[in-house]
Every structure is written in C-alpha cells, then in structure tokens.
Amino acid sequence: MNIYxxxxxxSANLFxxxxxxxxxxxxxxxxxxxxxxxxxxxxIFTGVPSAVAVGTEAAQIVASSVSGALAQYRRRNIDFKMxxxxxxxxxxxxxxxxxxxxxxxxxxxxxxxxxISYVTMLGVIGSLMMIxxxxxxxxxxxxxxxxxxxxxxxxxxxxxxxxMRFHRSKLYISALPPLVLGVFVGFLAAIMxxxxxxxxxxAMIYLLKxxxxxxxxxxLFQITFVTAATTILHATxxxxxxxxxxxxxxxxxxxxxxxxAIAGQRLRGEQLRFLLAGIVLLVALRLAWSLVVHxxxxxxxxxxxxx
Amino acid sequence: MGVRAGHSGTIAALAAGLLTACAxxxxxxxxxxxxxxxxxxPTVPLQPVPAPQIAPPTPVAxxxxxxxxxxxxxxxxxxxxxxxxxxxxxxxxxxxIIVFGAVDNSRQASAESGLxxxxxxxxxxxxxLVARKKSNVGGLWINTSSTTFTSVPSxxxxxxTRPLDEVASDDVLKSSGIGFDxxxxxxxxxxxxxxxxxxxxxxxxxxRLKRRDRLYQQDEYGVAFVGRSLFxxxxxxxxxxxxxxxxxxxxxxxxxxxxxxxxxxxxxxxxGLEHFVHRFAFDHPFFYGxxxxxxxxxxxxxxxxxxxxxxx
Numbered sequence: 001m002n003i004y005x006x007x008x009x010x011s012a013n014l015f016x017x018x019x020x021x022x023x024x025x026x027x028x029x030x031x032x033x034x035x036x037x038x039x040x041x042x043x044i045f046t047g048v049p050s051a052v053a054v055g056t057e058a059a060q061i062v063a064s065s066v067s068g069a070l071a072q073y074r075r076r077n078i079d080f081k082m083x084x085x086x087x088x089x090x091x092x093x094x095x096x097x098x099x100x101x102x103x104x105x106x107x108x109x110x111x112x113x114x115x116i117s118y119v120t121m122l123g124v125i126g127s128l129m130m131i132x133x134x135x136x137x138x139x140x141x142x143x144x145x146x147x148x149x150x151x152x153x154x155x156x157x158x159x160x161x162x163x164m165r166f167h168r169s170k171l172y173i174s175a176l177p178p179l180v181l182g183v184f185v186g187f188l189a190a191i192m193x194x195x196x197x198x199x200x201x202x203a204m205i206y207l208l209k210x211x212x213x214x215x216x217x218x219x220l221f222q223i224t225f226v227t228a229a230t231t232i233l234h235a236t237x238x239x240x241x242x243x244x245x246x247x248x249x250x251x252x253x254x255x256x257x258x259x260x261a262i263a264g265q266r267l268r269g270e271q272l273r274f275l276l277a278g279i280v281l282l283v284a285l286r287l288a289w290s291l292v293v294h295x296x297x298x299x300x301x302x303x304x305x306x307x
Numbered sequence: 308m309g310v311r312a313g314h315s316g317t318i319a320a321l322a323a324g325l326l327t328a329c330a331x332x333x334x335x336x337x338x339x340x341x342x343x344x345x346x347x348x349p350t351v352p353l354q355p356v357p358a359p360q361i362a363p364p365t366p367v368a369x370x371x372x373x374x375x376x377x378x379x380x381x382x383x384x385x386x387x388x389x390x391x392x393x394x395x396x397x398x399x400x401x402x403x404i405i406v407f408g409a410v411d412n413s414r415q416a417s418a419e420s421g422l423x424x425x426x427x428x429x430x431x432x433x434x435x436l437v438a439r440k441k442s443n444v445g446g447l448w449i450n451t452s453s454t455t456f457t458s459v460p461s462x463x464x465x466x467x468t469r470p471l472d473e474v475a476s477d478d479v480l481k482s483s484g485i486g487f488d489x490x491x492x493x494x495x496x497x498x499x500x501x502x503x504x505x506x507x508x509x510x511x512x513x514x515r516l517k518r519r520d521r522l523y524q525q526d527e528y529g530v531a532f533v534g535r536s537l538f539x540x541x542x543x544x545x546x547x548x549x550x551x552x553x554x555x556x557x558x559x560x561x562x563x564x565x566x567x568x569x570x571x572x573x574x575x576x577x578x579g580l581e582h583f584v585h586r587f588a589f590d591h592p593f594f595y596g597x598x599x600x601x602x603x604x605x606x607x608x609x610x611x612x613x614x615x616x617x618x619x
Binding site: 067111297 | 440443446449517549600
C-alpha cells in the first residue's frame, strides 16, 4: 500500500517506513540508544531529501524520548538545574543549527555536509566503541576485572568560573561546561537529526562526573525539549518536517523498541556494544561510499518553493 | 528567456509568412467568388471525397493556417480528456489519463490511411527549480555548479502518431514547443552568461532527470486513429507529479503542415488529509511544528501507557 508523503514529496510503501521505524526502534530498545543516528541515514538511503530526513527525525526523537523522560522523572532521576542549563544551551545550538541547514540548503551543499558529519561522527564513535568492546570482551575471557573508575578527582572542568551547586548531582562545578555541551548537542540535533545522547551521556559521565543514575534522566529531559524545539524551528524555517512520515516512524519505532528491550536483556553488555559498533561502522562506510564512488548521474534537480 | 522570445518570434514570423502567402494567392479572398482554378495541379484527388457541396458551412477556426482548395472545408481538431479534475490523496500512486479527439472534415478514408498526424502534449504547471552538477574535488563528488530555472514544466508528455521528426520539421515543432528539445524553459537571469553549449547541457540534464522520474515522457506511436476522424491516446502520471493546472494541446498535421490546434485543461488537486498537511505546513509553519510535536508527545506517551499496562 503506497502512501504519498506531503513534505518529502515522494510516494513510497507505507510498510517500508513502519518497518524502518520498527527495525531502528528494535535496535534502540536493545542497545538503549536514541536511534536518530541510524534512522536519518536510512531515510536518506530511501530517497527522502536529507533536509526532510533531519527535520522529521527530530519529531520522532521527541516521541521516543518523552516516555523515557517521564519514567525517569517519576524515579526522581532528573537534575533539573543541570537539565535547564543543558536545555538553554541546546536551544541556542538548535537555533544556530537550523539556520546553518537553511544556508547550506540554499548553497546546495547540505547533502554533502550531512554525509560528512555522519561519516566523521559515526566513524569516530563506532571505532571507539569497537575498541572498547573488544578490550572488554578480552578482559572477560582472561578473567581480569576491569579497572573501576576513579571518582571525585578534580580536572580542568573544576577550575572554570561561574561555579554552581547541583544538589541532585552532588556537584559544585562551573555552569560553562554543561552550557557548552548543551549548545553542541543542540547544534547536532538540528543539523543531523539526532538526539545527541551518544555525546551527552559520555561527556556528563567522564567530563562533568555526574552520577550515572542522574545522567540518563537528565539527558532524556534535555533531548525531549531540544528536539521539540528543533522540530518547531525546522517547520518554521525550512518547512522540512513531514508529519505523516514522522507518525509512521513513531508507530514502527514504539513497537520495535518494546521487542528490542526484551532482546537486549538476553545479551551481555559487551556483546551488545560490539554489535552496535559494527552497525555504526557499516552505516558510516555506506555513507562514505556514496561520496567517493562516481555517481551515475552528475546532475540533480531541486525544486524551489512556491514563487 | 531566449527560448520564450524565440518562440513567439517564430510564431509571428510564421503568421506573417502565411498572411503574405494568402495575400499573394488569393488577393480577393472573401470578396469575389473563387476564381477559376489556378494553373497549378488541382488538389490531390482523394478517393471518397466527402461531398463538399452538401456539407454545411463550417466556421473557420482562427487556428486554421493553410488555405485550402476552395471546394474542401478545412480540417479542425477537437479533443477532451477522460478526467478533468484529478484528486491527489494520501494513497495516490499515479494515474492514467485518456485524451481523445476528432478531426472535423477528415479527408482520410480510414484509420489506417495515415493522412494526418496528431501530436498531443500535456504539460504541467511551470515550476522553479535549481539544477546542480557534481564534479570530483579531491576524491569526493561534490556539487560545484548550479543554475536556476524560473520556469520549467513540472510535467511534459508527448504522444504522437509517428516519430516527431517524421511529423514536421524542427522549425514547426520548435515554434509550437513540441518535443524534448523544445520544451519551454526559462533560465534565471543569472544564467545569461552561459554559452549555448552550457545552456544545452543544463536543458538536457533537466529533461533527462525528469524523464528518469517519468515526469517527462514520450510515446512516438501513442496516438491511434480509431476511425476516419476519431483518435485517442493514453498518458500516465506518476505519483510524484506536481499538482496544479495541466494544459493539453492537440496539434493536427498534414504533410508536415500544422492545420489546427486545440487546447483543453485538466486540474490535479491535493485532497484529504494530504492536502491539509501540505497547506498547513506552508501556511502556518509554526502551528504545524507545534502540532507535530504534540502528536509526537501524545504518541510516545500513549505507547508507554499501553505497553506498561501490558506488563503490569
């Protein structure tokens, strides 16, 4: 059954998109990741214009993170003070990101920009995860306990000005690092159609030393509101949010995530990370390939909005 | 720009030429009774001449160009489309359209005589677009040049009784904008420094890409006569077609000469939820964005409610 997507201006099978939502939802449920970094490239491979893929994916992330954020709120796992600073930065970053998308689209370079960003990001993260999980698997085999993380050590973050007390996180640190982190993640959300959890969570743990139980809730809180703002900004500035497509992806995504979560409980953390790293690297390679290989057709047409 | 100007210029020249020809051949046309047959050979004898003296006087259509023998009424073409208004809904997966028409005062004996050539052109509403060209920069394929068109038919389909080069000369085809080489396109004024070769390259790219998406199509034997005067042709419109007003032009040729044209319209409209979503997104982008977020939030919360209840 074909459906016409009003903003992407393409006709495709209804079940293709629901299926894509379900597969990425399954993976995100299994690995506990947002899935935006997989869905956006997948949408681009399907022929959805990259700007529409990015704008629409923001809306899907709202749906997939709101329930998690609520669950964390009920468990009081959100540091609202830290979250508000991250969110403020996030919205500033998103505004810049959406403007960047607008300018790059006008210049005809947005596709290139998105692909290069993805290849870089996925390549680096995939490689790091791959190395880390291989080491973990080796240690597991040799029976050596992994070195426990040192807490409470002071690093450069603690020497910055504008110090604030974050009661929930039991931290007394400068407001600048979370603000800058928020801006960066918000910018990524707007230009790549990702939530940015894969950057924010490690940064909060290793850089800001936020306790792990607060990290997930606080980052979900930030992601929900930043992607909501990004959706509205993309809709207003670029008209690249396809509500129909978003709804299909959401429906597939929530179902897939439930099954993914069940499957994820049966696999060990190290194996999961190894698998995820493999998927991330494959997507990066596939994207890089599309830049390097001779395109059969050198020309492309972009419709301009209504006169 | 140049295309348009050349277009109307050629029509004007053609019309002027025809007028001169008329004046030379029939200096007193319409005032004096037809003079005795001129010294040239009489009109080609047709087997069953449809008794012209009995035929009622046909009003001379303004499009009719070539003067004919005094005894034969002029041919004219009329046509219509199977559906004048097509609604694009969410499940739109393309549509088929039949164009049918008739040649008034047809002089051909049967459908197979091949005396007439009919060319049908359906063109969609003109749209603006940017064409971009990639080239290899340091190993990466990157868009390096672009040109803007201010008007390109969003859809363009030609169907004819024979290949176009057998129907009429390039000059005639060009003046009517028939054929992929003569699709009326206007470049943005920033393209005025392009060379003729570059213009051709960009035009060809637009035609090639549109043909790949089946938005431009040609059927060289698509028009079939069903009798002495009746003809029909089928067209298909892919799902990606841009909505708007479409113009269907029917051209009647005999011996490479354009005898008559007829124009009819059809409309492709968005309808249903589809229409609403598109209008809403462009007319009220802020509220559209807010609504999309609300839908996403609602869907996410509904899902967690449903699945958590199942678990409990």
